[in-house]
Structure formats: structure tokens, C-alpha cells
Amino acid sequence: MTPARSLIENIAAALSAHGLVLRGGFNFAGGEETPSGLSGAAAISVLLVGQAGAAPWPHFLRWREGQSGTIANPLDKWSREVIGAVAETFGARAASPSDRPYLPFQQWAMRAEGLRSSPLGILMHPQYGLWHAYRGALLFEDEIALPEPRDVIHLCDACLEKPCLKSCPVDAYSADGFAHKACLAHVRGQNGAPCRTGGCLDRNACPYGAAYRYPPQVQAFHMAAFAGL
Structure with missing residues (x-):
């Protein structure tokens, strides 16, 4: 079993230099189908890498300024480069949420941090609210001594008003799921400027994790990627 403390502390420090954080991890169970x-x-073990708030944004912008030409999915490319370099340093394989075939990052995240999904499908974090993301994972062939995920409060259970389901002008989120086509048409249309x-608007209506809310320029970047603008 790989000693966890020094390994995890060193990995966390390497990621922190780019505004990224370790988001928990776990050892796969015996007989469980696992990636290579x-x-x-x-x-045998997986450590999740992500962000809390918009901490990686200035690091990403500096990297992007040094790139030539148009880059498809630049944030994914930056994440792959950074996490890939950290993986190489520590003898792990880097994995990305956009890898094909897709890896179960959502399930891994719930398992590693004990989180549950919000009505918007984004995992609700007790500190960060909806303002966090998973950018990759480090896959190790050695077992790492990791604590069991602690029980966390699911803030959505205490939220009676559910403003996240009442702020979208086209009711993109409901008990029936996400109305992708309606959302996309609205964002691309003349009334979608906000x-x-x-x-x-639904995500911004959530009252939790306000200190970690992405600045408008970061949200605009993600919305443009979503809408293909």
C-alpha cells in the first residue's frame, strides 16, 4: 500500500500551482471493473482533480495567451496538459471527463466526496454549492490509504423554495429533466443575452456557495462552449 500523506500532499501542491485541487478519491473494490x-x-486507486470556484481561470488565461491559432475545447486541452504533467511526475495515468469511452466521473465524484445531485444535475457541495467542477483523475496501480468519505449535508434537502427551478424563462429544468433543445434555442436567441x-439563471439563483460563484466572464465562456457560439 502506498503511504498516502506525502503522496497526496505533494500532488495537492503540484495541482495548487495551477489553481486546481484534489477532490477526494477511493480504492476500487475487488472484482470491480476498473479502467487501466x-x-x-x-x-486500483483513483484521485479526482477539480476546481473550487474559478481559481484555475487566471492560470488558464495565461496558458491560452501563449497558444497560437484557434484551439478546439481549450479548457479541456489545458486541463489535460496540467493534469497529465502531474500524473507523469507521480507515476499515474491521467484521465479526462471527455475521454472516450466515457468514464463514470459523476459516480466517482459521489463516491469520493459523498455528494448528491442538485435539481440541475450538478453535484451539490456543502461548501462550494454548484460552483465547482471535476477536470480529471489520476489512476494508480497501487492501493492508497484513503479515508472513507464523510457524511455531508445535502443542502438541496433544506432548500424549500428551490429558486433554481424558477428562474429560467423557458423552464429548462423541471421534474421531467433538462429540456436541452429549449435551453439551447433560448441561449442562442435574441432573448438569451443575460x-x-x-x-x-437557474444556477445563479442557487443561494449556496456564493463566495465561489464564477465571475461573469467565466460563466460566459462556459455558456459559449455549451451553445457553440
Whole structure:
């Protein structure tokens, strides 16, 4: 078993230099189907990498200024480069949420941090609210001593008004799920300027994690990527 403290502290420090954070991890259960590690053998442990608030944004912008030409999915490319370099340093295989075939990042995140989904489908974090993301994972072929995820308060259970389901002008989110086509048409249309410049109105209506809310320019970047603008 790999000693966890020094490894995790060193990885966290390497990620912190880019505004990224470790988002928990776990060891796969015996007999569980797992992705491969660095050598191609089955991975035994996974550490999730992500962000809290918009901390990576200035690091990403500096990287982007140094790139030539148009880059498809620049944030994904930056994340892959940063996490890939950290993985190489610590003998892990880097994985991305956009890898094909898709890896179960949402399930991994719930397992690693004990989180549950909000009505918008984004995992609700007790500190960050909806203002966090998972950018990648480090897959190890050695077992790492990791604590069990603690029980966390699911803030959505205490939220009676559910403003996240009442702020979208086209009711994109409901008990029936996400109305993707209606949302996309609105964001691209003449009445979608508030969403394009300031982000999803439903997401911004959530009262939790306000200190970590993405600035408008970050939300506009993500909305443009979503809408293909």
C-alpha cells in the first residue's frame, strides 16, 4: 500500500500551482471493473482533480495567451496538459471527463466526496454549492490509504423554495429533466443575452456557495462552449 500523506500532499501542491485541487478519491473494490493504469494493468486507486470556484481561470488565461491559432475545447486541452504533467511526475495515468469511452466521473465524484445531485444535475457541495467542477483523475496501480468519505449535508434537502427551478424563462429544468433543445434555442436567441453574458439563471439563483460563484466572464465562456457560439 502506498503511504498516502506525502503522496497526496505533494500532488495537492503540484495541482495548487495551477489553481486546481484534489477532490477526494477511493480504492476500487475487488472484482470491480476498473479502467487501466499507466502500464495498462487495472487501476486500483483513483484521485479526482477539480476546481473550487474559478481559481484555475487566471492560470488558464495565461496558458491560452501563449497558444497560437484557434484551439478546439481549450479548457479541456489545458486541463489535460496540467493534469497529465502531474500524473507523469507521480507515476499515474491521467484521465479526462471527455475521454472516450466515457468514464463514470459523476459516480466517482459521489463516491469520493459523498455528494448528491442538485435539481440541475450538478453535484451539490456543502461548501462550494454548484460552483465547482471535476477536470480529471489520476489512476494508480497501487492501493492508497484513503479515508472513507464523510457524511455531508445535502443542502438541496433544506432548500424549500428551490429558486433554481424558477428562474429560467423557458423552464429548462423541471421534474421531467433538462429540456436541452429549449435551453439551447433560448441561449442562442435574441432573448438569451443575460444567459450568454452572465451564465445560467437557474444556477445563479442557487443561494449556496456564493463566495465561489464564477465571475461573469467565466460563466460566459462556459455558456459559449455549451451553445457553440
